[in-house]
Amino acid sequence: MASSITVTNVEAGYGSVRVLHGVTMSVNSGETVVLLGSNGNGKSTLIKCITGLATPGEGDIVLDVDGEKTSLIGKTPEEIVDLGIAMVPEGRRLFPSLTVEENLHLGAYRMAAREKLAENLDFVYETFPRLMERRNQLAGSMSGGEQQMVAVARAMMSDPTILLVDEPSVGLAPILVSRMIATIKELKEKKNLTVLMAEQNFNQAIKIADRGYIIVHGEIEFEGKTADDLANNDMIKQYYLGT
Amino acid sequence: MFTPELLLNAVVAGLMLGSFYAAVALGLSITFGQLDIVNIAHPTFVILGSFVAYIINENFGLDPVLIGVLFMPIFYFIGTTLYRVYYASFERTGQESLSGLAFFFGLMFIIEVVLILTFGVDYRLVEADYIGQTLHLGPLDFPYRMLVPAIAACIVTGAVVLYMNKTFMGKAILAVSQDRLALQLMGANPLQVKRIALGIAIATAALAGALLIIIQPVEPSVGRMYIGRIFAIVVLGGMGSISGTFLAAILIGVVESIISTFYGPSWAPAVGFGILLLTLAIRPQGIFGRA
Numbered sequence: 001m002a003s004s005i006t007v008t009n010v011e012a013g014y015g016s017v018r019v020l021h022g023v024t025m026s027v028n029s030g031e032t033v034v035l036l037g038s039n040g041n042g043k044s045t046l047i048k049c050i051t052g053l054a055t056p057g058e059g060d061i062v063l064d065v066d067g068e069k070t071s072l073i074g075k076t077p078e079e080i081v082d083l084g085i086a087m088v089p090e091g092r093r094l095f096p097s098l099t100v101e102e103n104l105h106l107g108a109y110r111m112a113a114r115e116k117l118a119e120n121l122d123f124v125y126e127t128f129p130r131l132m133e134r135r136n137q138l139a140g141s142m143s144g145g146e147q148q149m150v151a152v153a154r155a156m157m158s159d160p161t162i163l164l165v166d167e168p169s170v171g172l173a174p175i176l177v178s179r180m181i182a183t184i185k186e187l188k189e190k191k192n193l194t195v196l197m198a199e200q201n202f203n204q205a206i207k208i209a210d211r212g213y214i215i216v217h218g219e220i221e222f223e224g225k226t227a228d229d230l231a232n233n234d235m236i237k238q239y240y241l242g243t
Numbered sequence: 244m245f246t247p248e249l250l251l252n253a254v255v256a257g258l259m260l261g262s263f264y265a266a267v268a269l270g271l272s273i274t275f276g277q278l279d280i281v282n283i284a285h286p287t288f289v290i291l292g293s294f295v296a297y298i299i300n301e302n303f304g305l306d307p308v309l310i311g312v313l314f315m316p317i318f319y320f321i322g323t324t325l326y327r328v329y330y331a332s333f334e335r336t337g338q339e340s341l342s343g344l345a346f347f348f349g350l351m352f353i354i355e356v357v358l359i360l361t362f363g364v365d366y367r368l369v370e371a372d373y374i375g376q377t378l379h380l381g382p383l384d385f386p387y388r389m390l391v392p393a394i395a396a397c398i399v400t401g402a403v404v405l406y407m408n409k410t411f412m413g414k415a416i417l418a419v420s421q422d423r424l425a426l427q428l429m430g431a432n433p434l435q436v437k438r439i440a441l442g443i444a445i446a447t448a449a450l451a452g453a454l455l456i457i458i459q460p461v462e463p464s465v466g467r468m469y470i471g472r473i474f475a476i477v478v479l480g481g482m483g484s485i486s487g488t489f490l491a492a493i494l495i496g497v498v499e500s501i502i503s504t505f506y507g508p509s510w511a512p513a514v515g516f517g518i519l520l521l522t523l524a525i526r527p528q529g530i531f532g533r534a
Contacts, residue, residue: 095421
């Protein structure tokens with residue numbers, strides 16, 4: 001299944017504060033696109049607009065599944081999940097007093113995912129054997145790295161075609177960040193996902209990016225058409241390397 | 244005077260009483276424990292259930308337990324409607340904590356006053372063949388007016404526990420107050436989830452009310468006797484754990500029964516709250532609470 005997202009001229013904000021100023025970008029089917037930028041530049045807001053958690057004032061966001069185009073504007077988060085878009089939210093947002101397995105079951109809430117619950121549960125336990133061991137433990141009692149695994153696994157339980165990942169590195173030790181990034185790549189390849197990842201950790205994000213955007217003060221400042229293009233531009237050096 | 248036989252019978256009576264308490268606390272365990280809605284009117288819905296059982300039983304001679312079951316869908320509908328009103332008036336604007344409490348307090352008085360104006364303050368009761376009879380098993384006595392409600396209470400509690408743990412909607416109900424936004428990202432509509440949960444909670448009151456009027460005659464303000472006790476049970480059981488609520492109800496029932504057998508009934512309520520205070524001091528998450 002080919003799924004892509006096109007964002008055109010999106011303006012969004014909270015109350016009178018405008019966060020995004022005419023953002024245009026796209027994620028094509030089968031790509032891993034990274035959205036780079038430091039805190040407060042609008043990465044999360046853009047992802048929230050795609051998932052329906054924030055509503056753009058202007059512009060359009062269109063989902064294309066095998067040529068069938070659907071505008072996501074005005075749709076509720078529930079309806080958007082139903083279209084096959086899953087999100088791993090920043091800060092993980094697990095249900096802390098439910099067990100790991102209960103969290104995973106809730107991931108499969110949407111109708112299309114319920115029938116594939118057993119299959120997808122096997123798949124995520126295979127990907128994260130640690131979660132299999134800990135499946136009856138309360139999610140809130142796990143370490144940060146394990147919680148991030150639950151968050152990603154829970155998103156995979158909804159059997160998505162598009163995976164949005166918001167800041168997977170936040171609060172994780174560097175070694176765990178590397179592992180998490182590698183796992184996202186592995187999931188993408190095994191499940192033919194289309195991935196959009198917002199991240200401030202450039203060095204990690206670039207490892208799995210097919211291409212990417214740099215967002216500064218709510219505007220796309222740079223578009224890297226390839227991973228090399230992204231890695232070797234002056235802006236990255238300016239922002240991340242301080243030269 | 245202490246005899247092993249007396250103790251055994253006190254424990255058995257306590258188990259039956261506790262199961263009944265569980266039926267009354269079940270709905271509150273869902274609203275207060277899972278949804279963070281302080282439905283102080285819950286016992287009044289139970290009394291409403293008692294009066295429904297009384298009216299139907301008086302006029303048509305139907306079995307009270309059956310009446311309770313038959314009225315569960317109607318009470319479910321009352322519950323879902325109640326959530327719509329509650330959401331639109333309070334939760335949407337974030338005023339649920341104080342105004343919401345006042346709302347349920349007011350609702351409690353309105354239902355109570357309507358019942359008083361319609362039926363007066365006389366005690367009402369239901370009739371069924373088994374009320375007044377007792378099953379004797381060796382040294383143990385099982386009065387049917389306790390045994391039948393206890394069994395019905397266990398069945399309804401078991402059904403709700405199964406629903407919560409085995410269905411997607413049930414799990415969503417367990418999750419909704421923990422992270423509403425994350426629940427939306429799972430594809431669930433939090434408002435629908437809460438509406439269904441409050442519907443189920445009020446539906447259990449229909450049955451609990453029917454069970455209450457089998458156990459004892461009921462007048463409109465009897466519900467107030469239960470407010471403190473069932474809040475105590477829900478907190479004791481660990482907020483948000485329905486099986487915990489059931490165990491806490493059993494504990495309170497058995498302790499009350501033993502105390503009233505050996506020291507007199509007036510001590511019984513004090514012991515229930517004593518256990519609650521002790522629990523809050525030593526284990527604030529409740530005896531059977533998670534984390």
